[in-house]
Structures are given as structure tokens and as C-alpha cells.
Amino acid sequence: VEHKLGIHASPTCVMSYEGATAELVGRPNEGLAHMFVMMNAARLAVGVEGVGIAERAYQHALAYGQERRQGRSVWTGEMNAPIIDHPDVRRMLSVMKAKVAAARAICLSTAVAADLARTAANDEDRLRWKGREDLFVPIAKAWSTDVGCEVASLGVQVHGGMGFIEETGAAQYYRDARIAPIYEGTNGVQAMDLVGRKLSQDGGAAAKALITDMKATCGELNRLYSGKPVERLANAIEAVEDATLWLLDAKAEPARAADVLAAADAYLKLMGDVIGGWLLAKGALAAKAQMETGEGDAAWLQGRMDLYEVYAANVLGHASSRLAAVGQGGALLQRMTLDVLSA
Ligand SMILES: Cc1cc2nc3c(=O)[nH]c(=O)nc-3n(C[C@H](O)[C@H](O)[C@H](O)COP(=O)(O)OP(=O)(O)OC[C@H]3O[C@@H](n4cnc5c(N)ncnc54)[C@H](O)[C@@H]3O)c2cc1C
Incomplete structure (x- = not known):
């Protein structure tokens, strides 16, 4: 039984089988494809684990933010204010x-695509949704588990010094979240799966269809916002389009294999950032439509619109730096030899 960084309630051991025999599942040389039936579901489930830990870390921090008092609030003027008012x-x-x-x-969205890949009315639609499922699975796994770590880390930060002390419980989410980017295929492996297989398996059709869908939503956003919130999504989608075309070109030249692999992590992160923004923008549009009917909780619906704006200002602006990292090239990283790294 191993001593781990986190998930202490889940005992882990390594077992080695000497002289074991194995039974072939399916036809020879098709094992990897069979395994992916299980792996797609397992990878999505680990992405959901990232969401679950992040949500719990958020709730914990939200409660502490109301409880802990410190400093004067510039909003309320209160001395010794709850820290949430800073x-x-x-x-x-x-x-x-x-x-x-x-x-x-x-x-x-990945789960919906997986369902429609099986249940849509005709072959063409099933194929289209299968393309979306395949494209989204590595992003759902890697991006959501990275979010698990980032949000758990922010949760520790909200707690200040008490976040570093075990009794608040904030540190446990941080430690528990850290395994999810590693198991069920490291996030580096997910990124290689995205650029190596998923992006080009249909000649880029799934990625291009996604870009078209995202642009359509962006075109409707003028109904809700003017200026920055719309520009930020438009620029971020453009970055996805540039990165996708750059990668498809690079993949067509075997000599540029290292360029593609050097771009993988940044491309997955760019995709996750922008797909996340697109889906929150759809949520904001749906909230606005419901608000116009006069039904529902108006404050909650306004909150969905503000949430997109927060995301656009704090996350979508990073799209240009993600795009720069996509284009860094394999040769640059190769020049970072052991001599340079250890100097
Ligand atoms: C708590 C825990 C529970 C686990 N549970 C299970 C389980 O139930 N069943 C099971 O089968 N496994 C389990 N695992 C194993 C887990 O799936 C692996 O640890 C994981 O897939 C990473 O493989 P590795 O440890 O061999 O890392 P390595 O392959 O050694 O990777 C080390 C680093 O190198 C990178 N890397 C490796 N190869 C490449 C490459 N070709 N190109 C670019 N980068 C590369 C990786 O991304 C990573 O950053 C568990 C692991 C842990 C820690």
C-alpha cells in the first residue's frame, strides 16, 4: 500500500503478476480501439472528478470568505469587514x-455528444456527434482536472494562512485534486491525443464545425453586451481558428512532428479556455431570453450574464498567449538541452 500526496481514503497498491496468462478480447491488433470504449468514459469521469473537487473547494472558500474578518472594505466602509467584501x-x-x-x-457537453453519437436520428448526425465527443473527451479530462487544481489552490489562497493549516480542510482539496491531471492518462498524454489523433482523424472537420458553432453564438452576443465581452470571445475564437489551421498544416508535414507535440499542451488549454467561454456565453444568452419572458429568478439570471463577463475578462484574454505557445516550435525546446537546463 502506497503513501500518497492525497486521496488517503482510497488505498492504492501496485500488484505484479508473475506467470499470469491473459485472454484476448476481440480480434488481434484491435485492442487499443476496444480499450478506448472504456477509456473515453473513464476520462470523462475523471474530468467530472475535477469539477467535483473544484465545486467543493469553492463552497468551502465561499463560506470562509463570509466568516473571516480582516481590514476595511472599500465597498462598505466597514472596519474589520468580512474578507468577501474586499x-x-x-x-x-x-x-x-x-x-x-x-x-x-x-x-x-461531452456527455451530451456521447449520447447523441449513439441515439441521433441518422448516420450523418451520429457521425457528427461522435466527432464532437472524440474532440471533447481529452479536453474534458485535462482542462477540468487542471481547473480542479487551480480552483483548489485559489481556495487555499482565500483562506490565507489558515489555508495552509490542515484543520480548515482547504489543503485536503488541493492535495486530492492533484492526482486527477495524472491518472487515466496524464494531461500531457491527453494533449497529444487531441493534436495527434482527434484533431486530424476527420481532416479537422469536428474542430471546424466547433469553430462555426462558436462564431454563431458570438454573433448573437451583441444582444447582451457591447464592446469588450463580445470582442474577447471573438478574438479568442480567432485564436482557436489560427491554432487549428497552424496545427493541421504542421501535421501534414512529417518533418514537423516535434512542432505539433510542442504545441499540444497550449492547444488543449486554448481549446478548454475558449469552449468554456463559449458555453458560458450560451448560458448568458439563455438567461437573457428567460429574463425577457419575465419568468425565473431575475437575480440568478443576471448572475449568469455577469459570470460570463467575469470569465471573459479573466480567462479569454489569455487566448493570445496560448496561441503564442502553440507556435513556439519543437526546435526551440530541443535547444533547451541538458546543458542549458542544468546551467
Ligand atoms: C493514486 C493513483 C491511482 C492509480 N490508479 C490506477 C488504476 O487503478 N489502474 C491503473 O491501471 N493505473 C492506475 N494508476 C496509474 C496511472 O494511470 C499512471 O500513473 C499514469 O497514467 C501516468 O503514467 P506513469 O506514472 O507511468 O507516468 P510516466 O509515463 O512516467 O510519465 C511521467 C511524465 O512524462 C510524461 N510522458 C510520458 N511519456 C511521454 C511521451 N511519450 N511524450 C510526452 N510526455 C510523456 C507524462 O505526461 C508525465 O508528465 C494510478 C496512479 C496513481 C498515482
């Missing part, structure tokens, strides 16, 4: 909430 703490909680909502939406 802009920086409100920023952390808002970003946590927005990222949890985006990761949850990505995982749910």
Missing part, C-alpha cells in the same frame, strides 16, 4: 465560480 477576495471567488461552471459545462 475586491481581490471577490475576484478569487468569482473566478473560481466561473471556472467551475465552465468545466461543468464542458463535461456535460
Whole structure:
């Protein structure tokens, strides 16, 4: 039984079988494809684990933000105010909430695509949804588990010094979240799966269809916002389009294999950031439509619109730096030899 960084309630051991015999499942040389039937579901489930830990870390931090008092609030003027009334703490909680909502939406969209890949009315639609499922699975796994770690880390930060002390419980989410980017295929392996197999298996059709869908939503956003919130999504989608075309070109040249692998992590992160923003924008549009009918909780619906704006300001702006990392090239990383790294 191993001593681990986190998930102490889940005992883990390594077993080695000497002289074991195995039974072939299916036809020879098709094992990897068979395994992916299980792996797609398992990877989505681990993405959901990232969402679950992030949500719990958020709830914990939200409660502490109301309980802990410190400093004068610039908003209320109160001395010894609850820390939630300081802009920086409100920023952390808002970003946590927005990222949890985006990761949850990505995982749910992946599940919807997986269902429709089996149940849609005709072959063409089933194939289209299968393409979306395949494209989304590595993103749901890797992006959501990274969000699990980021949000759990922010949760520790909201707790200040008490976050580093075990009795508050904030540190446990941080430790428990850290395994999810590693198991069921490390997030580096997910990124390689995305650029190596998923992106080009249909000549880029699934990625291009996604870009078309995202642009359609962006075109409707003018109904809700003017200026920055619309521009940020438009620019981020453009970054996805540029990165996708760059990768498809690079993949067509075997000599650029290292360029593709050097771009993998940044491309997955860019996709996750922008798909998350697109889905929150759809949520904001749906909230606006419901508000116009006069039904539902108006404050909650306004909150969905503000949540997209928070996400657009804090996350979508990173799209240009993700795009820069996509184009860094394999040769640059190869020049970072052991001599350079250890100097
Ligand atoms: C708590 C826990 C529970 C687990 N439970 C199970 C289980 O129930 N069943 C099971 O089968 N396994 C289980 N695992 C194993 C887990 O799936 C592996 O640890 C994981 O897939 C990573 O493989 P590895 O440890 O061999 O890392 P390595 O392959 O050694 O990877 C080390 C680093 O190198 C990178 N890397 C490796 N190869 C490449 C490459 N070709 N290109 C680019 N980068 C690369 C990785 O991304 C990673 O960053 C568990 C592990 C842990 C820690």
C-alpha cells in the first residue's frame, strides 16, 4: 500500500503478476480501439472528478470568505469587514465560480455528444456527434482536472494562512485534486491525443464545425453586451481558428512532428479556455431570453450574464498567449538541452 500526496481514503497498491496468462478480447491488433470504449468514459469521469473537487473547494472558500474578518472594505466602509467584501477576495471567488461552471459545462457537453453519437436520428448526425465527443473527451479530462487544481489552490489562497493549516480542510482539496491531471492518462498524454489523433482523424472537420458553432453564438452576443465581452470571445475564437489551421498544416508535414507535440499542451488549454467561454456565453444568452419572458429568478439570471463577463475578462484574454505557445516550435525546446537546463 502506497503513501500518497492525497486521496488517503482510497488505498492504492501496485500488484505484479508473475506467470499470469491473459485472454484476448476481440480480434488481434484491435485492442487499443476496444480499450478506448472504456477509456473515453473513464476520462470523462475523471474530468467530472475535477469539477467535483473544484465545486467543493469553492463552497468551502465561499463560506470562509463570509466568516473571516480582516481590514476595511472599500465597498462598505466597514472596519474589520468580512474578507468577501474586499475586491481581490471577490475576484478569487468569482473566478473560481466561473471556472467551475465552465468545466461543468464542458463535461456535460461531452456527455451530451456521447449520447447523441449513439441515439441521433441518422448516420450523418451520429457521425457528427461522435466527432464532437472524440474532440471533447481529452479536453474534458485535462482542462477540468487542471481547473480542479487551480480552483483548489485559489481556495487555499482565500483562506490565507489558515489555508495552509490542515484543520480548515482547504489543503485536503488541493492535495486530492492533484492526482486527477495524472491518472487515466496524464494531461500531457491527453494533449497529444487531441493534436495527434482527434484533431486530424476527420481532416479537422469536428474542430471546424466547433469553430462555426462558436462564431454563431458570438454573433448573437451583441444582444447582451457591447464592446469588450463580445470582442474577447471573438478574438479568442480567432485564436482557436489560427491554432487549428497552424496545427493541421504542421501535421501534414512529417518533418514537423516535434512542432505539433510542442504545441499540444497550449492547444488543449486554448481549446478548454475558449469552449468554456463559449458555453458560458450560451448560458448568458439563455438567461437573457428567460429574463425577457419575465419568468425565473431575475437575480440568478443576471448572475449568469455577469459570470460570463467575469470569465471573459479573466480567462479569454489569455487566448493570445496560448496561441503564442502553440507556435513556439519543437526546435526551440530541443535547444533547451541538458546543458542549458542544468546551467
Ligand atoms: C493514486 C493513483 C491511482 C492509480 N490508479 C490506477 C488504476 O487503478 N489502474 C491503473 O491501471 N493505473 C492506475 N494508476 C496509474 C496511472 O494511470 C499512471 O500513473 C499514469 O497514467 C501516468 O503514467 P506513469 O506514472 O507511468 O507516468 P510516466 O509515463 O512516467 O510519465 C511521467 C511524465 O512524462 C510524461 N510522458 C510520458 N511519456 C511521454 C511521451 N511519450 N511524450 C510526452 N510526455 C510523456 C507524462 O505526461 C508525465 O508528465 C494510478 C496512479 C496513481 C498515482
